[in-house]
Amino acid sequence: MTQPSPFAEIWRGPILESVHSGHAVVCDDTGQIAQSWGDPSAVILPRSSSKMIQALPLVTSGAADKMRLSTEQLALACASHNGAAIHTDRVNSWLDTLGLDDAALRCGPQEPDDRDARNHLIRADEAPCQVHNNCSGKHAGFLTLNKHLGGNSEYVDPAHPVQMACLEAFEDVTEETSPGYGIDGCSAPNHACTLHGMARAMARFAAAPDGAAETRLHQAMRLHPELVAGEGRACTELMRAMDGKVALKTGAEGFFIAILPEQKLGIALKAACGTTRAAECAIAAILVKLGALDPNHPATLKRMNAPITNRREIVTGVLKPARVPQRVGQSCSHSGF
Template structure:
């Protein structure tokens, strides 16, 4: 397992902590262009594969059958913050397919917008599965089951026809055999898959090409447009994916996953970028990802962009005193293919 030191945490001008990880940058053909560490590091994809978990539904024409608009497609790809704009949209999706919150199998957690704001929920506040960051994806899962007459109660089980179709779609987009993908269970109870980091980057290079994808064509285009038209629904107020997609609107499609995995597709450059921080800390993920964009010439400077606060975070203590910073220190290796 070859991991590279990617990000340093500095205190008093000296190294205090170090985040290791790996980076892969590939083109739409899957050729490796740049890397740091092991570009084929096995990485559980977590929420980064949500667009491809939606593909069976779109492929069967479900979005047309139920009248899902671009906002609802964006929620199918989202790790949302549980704000009203998210929960109300998901509730509408469920209503369109004849389901409601109790049909969901994603579980309930405190809405992410409280974490982002570093605030505790109001006293006596109650939440339900609509607030789960994956509820939009699960609403899409239920829609597929209703469309195809599949059972609703066990739709997250790996052997369910829905999850078999999802597995096959992910494998096809990644250019792999389904049997070669490691499987685990995600935080929302659905199956999740481990891919070589370069294969994960390739999926987003394909997503960014949208209508030009040789296999999924207009379906990839629908998902790309939905995500880039509504980045606030894909993530939420003050979130990193919103900042990435607002930096170059309509060109960058971005998705974070739990345990510090970030993937970005750049339409104009025809590339996909995947970054994994091995210890699962997002503290190192954002400076590393922004450094990749800078090193390959996509982002000359993060200053005066929505990414400025994420590029080199400054650390302060509880009295507001400056104590250090988080900074990317690696150099990408350019590959010949």
């Protein structure tokens, strides 16, 4: 197995304090590797970066059109949101159109990441609901598909028709037979594949024709970046920085994907250490190298060549890519950014 490649460096003054490493793949519209770092054959769990794949059966089954889902709802089906009012109000409204409420969800309650929403719950002495879970939009999508399929209420069971449809879609777009799955934080199965397979799937999304399910989903994400994540989050800020031309999605344990429709490219990366800052730095570096992201945009500079400050706001170091690749198409299996 090829060793992980350096992704990001942490410098404190003149001292290199730590190095984050990982694996990354850029695929073209034929599914071939255009560029790679580390091991493209590494078997990974894409975690929430696979939500747009899990949302495919919602569209391809006809459920989305039957329920007249909006682009906002399709974006929420792909989201890991902050639990802000703009997210929870929309998910609650969606559940209401299904004749369901919070109890129908199987994602579990979660304290919202949005500060205003969290403070509101504290002041009201209320506990968070399942709708505050960052995956509640995905689960509303599952419930919509479940209503269409006529399944039982336990839609997160791996043997449930909803999850079987998600597995079929996953294996179709990755062009691999999944070796297994883990149970995600929201209780749904999360299927494994190679990193190459995930990048190939994202390239398929990028190259899909107008009107295809893949296109409808990444268009919805690009139209509503605030719903995919939330204020202050990398997905939202970087999509805005690229004027909605690229769809981005983070996943737990240092995963990230990008869908570049104009270039018909897909990106998948995994920080071996599982840290968010490494994955965010790496995705920004790759997008800059591909010409999709302005290196001087404030959203870029928060993740790439970002100053590290202490509690007195004194700059004590910097987070930066390990080394920038020389050219697109070059194999970078043993070098960093």
